[in-house]
Amino acid sequence: MDIIAAIAEELQIKKGQAEAAVKLIDEGNTIPFIARYRKEATGSLNDEVLRNLFDRLTYLRNLEDKKQTVLASIEEQGKLTDELKKAILEAQTQVAVDDLYRPYRPKRRTRATIAKEKGLEPLAQTILAQESSVDIMAEAAKYVDAEKDVADEAAALAGAKDIIAENVSDNADYRTKIRELTMQKGRLISTAKDPKAESVYEMYYEFDEALSKVAGHRTLAINRGEKEKILTVKIEAPTEDIIKYLKKQVITNDGAPTAAVLTEVVEDAYNRLIAPAIEREIRNNLTEEAEDGAIKVFGKNLEQLLMQPPIAGQVVLGWDPAFRTGCKISVVDPTGKVLDTTVIYPTAPQNKVDEAKAIIKKLIDKHHVTLISLGNGTASRESEQVIVELLKEIPVKVQYIIVNEAGASVYSASKLATEEFPNFDVGQRSATSMARRLQDPLAELVKIDPKSIGVGQYQHDMNQKKLSEALGGVVEDCVNKVGVDLNTASVSLLEYISGISKTIAKNIVDYREENGKFTSRSQLLKVAKLGPKAFEQCAGFMRISDGKNPLDATGVHPESYDATKAVLEKLGYTMEDVKNRNVVGISKKVSDYKALADEAGVGEITLRDIVKELEKPARDPREDMPKPILRSDVLEMKDLTPGMVLKGTVRNVIDFGCFVDIGVHQDGLVHISEICDRYIKHPLEAVSVGDIVDVQVMSVDLKKQRIQLTMKIGQGTDKAGKSENSGSSKDSAANKADRSNRNNGGRNSRNDRNGTGSKNNNNRNKKPHYIKGKKNNFFDNIILDN
Secondary structure (H helix, E strand, C coil), X not given: CCHHHHHHHHHCCCHHHHHHXXXXXXXXXXXXXXXXXXXXXXXXXXXXXXXXHHHHHHHHHHHHHHHHHHHHHHHHCCCCCHHHHHHHHHCCXXXXXXXXXXXXXXXXXXXXXXXXXXXXXXXXXXXXXXXCCCCHHHHHHCCCEHHHCECCHHHHHHHHHHHHHHHHXXXXXXXXXXXXXXXXXXXXXXXECCCCCXXXXXXHCEEEEEHHHCCHHHHHHHHHHHHCCCEEEEEECCHHHHHHHHXXXXXXXXXXXXXXXXXXXXXXXXXXXXXXXXXXXXXXXXXXXXXXXXXHHHHHHHHHHHCCCCCCCCCEEEEXXXXXXXXXXXXXXXXXXXXXXXXXXXXXXXXXXXXXXXHHHHHHHHHCCCEEEEECXXXXXXHHHHXXXXXXXXXXXXXXXXXXXXXXXXXXXXXXXXXXXXXXXXXXXXXXXXXXXXXXXXXXXXXXXXXXXXXXXXXXXXXXXXXHHHHHHHHHHHHHHHCEECCCCCHHHHCCCCCCCHHHHHHHHHHHHHHCCCCCHHHHHHCCCCCHHHHHHHXXXXXXXXXXXXXXXXXXXXXXXXXXXXXXXXXXXXXXXHHCCCCCCHHHHCCCHHHHXXXXXXXXXXXXXXXXXXXXXXXXXXXXXXXXXXXXXXXXXXXXXXXXXXXXXXXXXXXXXXXXXXXXXXXXXXXXXXXXXXXXXXXXXXXXXXXEEEEEEEEEECCCCEEEEECCCCCHHHHHHHHHCCCCCXXXXXXXXXXXXXXXXXXXXXXXXXXXXXXXXXCCCCCCECCXXXXXXXXXXXXXXX
């Protein structure tokens, strides 16, 4: 297999691009480095395409290694034919290779191998010959042998049938066709082990849906229900069609006396050997596809969360709310340095509101606090009431914002937090994190395991290694897109920089503490274990704002410094102009990029990047992201009425919709059908985490703490009536099933919260429907990870 050609075709890129990217990867270059500084070679492939390319490269190389192992094994057995070798070499997937290798794979002793040991293989061949004149019982009698434990004709015939059944089972073409038939016509069915038991899986107690239509999140929900021993799950295959197909392949002479025997063999081969294996394969494939989809959504959400714009230049008071143990307070300066910490008790059972207000007022006056960052966990609503009252009582302008606490407790109790704040308790660390994640979300959130940040679905149910690798790649891409200040970046941030390991990141910080601030990028070469290759990979992503060389504050790589100086000289600028940021209009002076690139000795793409960096040095790409909503008054669920239009922040995007924070401590669900007027396959086509959106209230359930929202302003009230009563008759079965899902915010969003799918009736030819007597509500029957 031509791996390069296969990757280029699959990713729809030029073969030369794929070849260059593979060469760079093999040379040890990281994805962020290739995406940013090797655009000339790859034709400007971005980090997403490069990661997909890397994944496919790894898979296809493993596939080729497997092919060679299989070929060597079969050749060692003396059974490798040219036709078989060709089929193996042309196989496109590991499943196809496994199917071809199955007849030759060393097996444990099976009924078929035992029958072969008894010398019954010739009898099996006689049956397969399907001659019209054969007397099958007479033939079987020839193999009766007490010494070989073949007691009679029936025993001989049974052994021969076992041999044929295994041969049928091992046929790669048969398995491929059966797999296709099962996926085309099969159904996924789940039932309750105890139909009377109440659980969050009730919508799956009589679930029945075509395999080709099962949504990924429903697959994961069913898997979880099965794992918790609440559901029994099976695949109902089109058995009649499959048996008919096998009989057509195996029985070539319907009039032969052996036709009836072969019919029994075909049914036995499928029911005993093929069906269980195919069911396992399909269940695994459905799970893998569902996981890949969930990981992709998680990655997109995580990227949007990490790339939220920082709120710079403000003194922030972090407020970690609680009841019994009190609210932990931490004040940090604009650089994130902790100025003060304390504990107040404005909430039950102490209710020391006046005392708490007095303490906060002193902190605001003493440190000139301009912003309060309130965590959205337990006692958040009560704390918000206190804050709003307080802000009305003070003469200075102070605003507040509610921050998602997801992952705060994980960080607060971590080894990293202990090292960073050895004298703080977990509450003080959490309050500090509340403040810092507002000042610079990326710098603070990289300290937390991405799985704990709370913007995924079913993350605890999937392949953790695959999930960690994917999310780690997302964090790496985000950190390198933004870059880091070499003189302030933490170890946690530095270790995500291209070419920097955890050890080297620690060495950088140690060097900085021992020798003072870095004054040039070249000093990195003095850091222990940071050699020329690591320097090449990381230097462009490191920033030094007040260094000796003004280019060190930009995204221009040191390897392009000479070319940059040549460009500046050609256009009439000096390095002093760069330092003083007097090169704002430099792009307007470039009339011919190609000619200038040739003169400077760089590629045209690289030149354009250099000019872009000079024009906006150290520009933060997060500036383009929507700014968070700052609040000065409180809104509660009881204040909401259908038809009310509000502005909110998208907190999470899942397969069936998105959850929007509208400032009432309970995120509202915008179902996928309510996101926009046009058809979308997935919510990510229209919204992202961090987006500021206008939403209209459709319905509010105070008892269940549920809010239905729509982004179709002006249409929400009418649709709410349909949703609350009988549902829209135009809704597809898939949408109805998806509406039974929920993913909620709040402190418990540290764990993923996932919805169930649709419960079907017993008529498997009908579309999914809701349980009788229940309203068709977006939130029916939820699954929570608490």
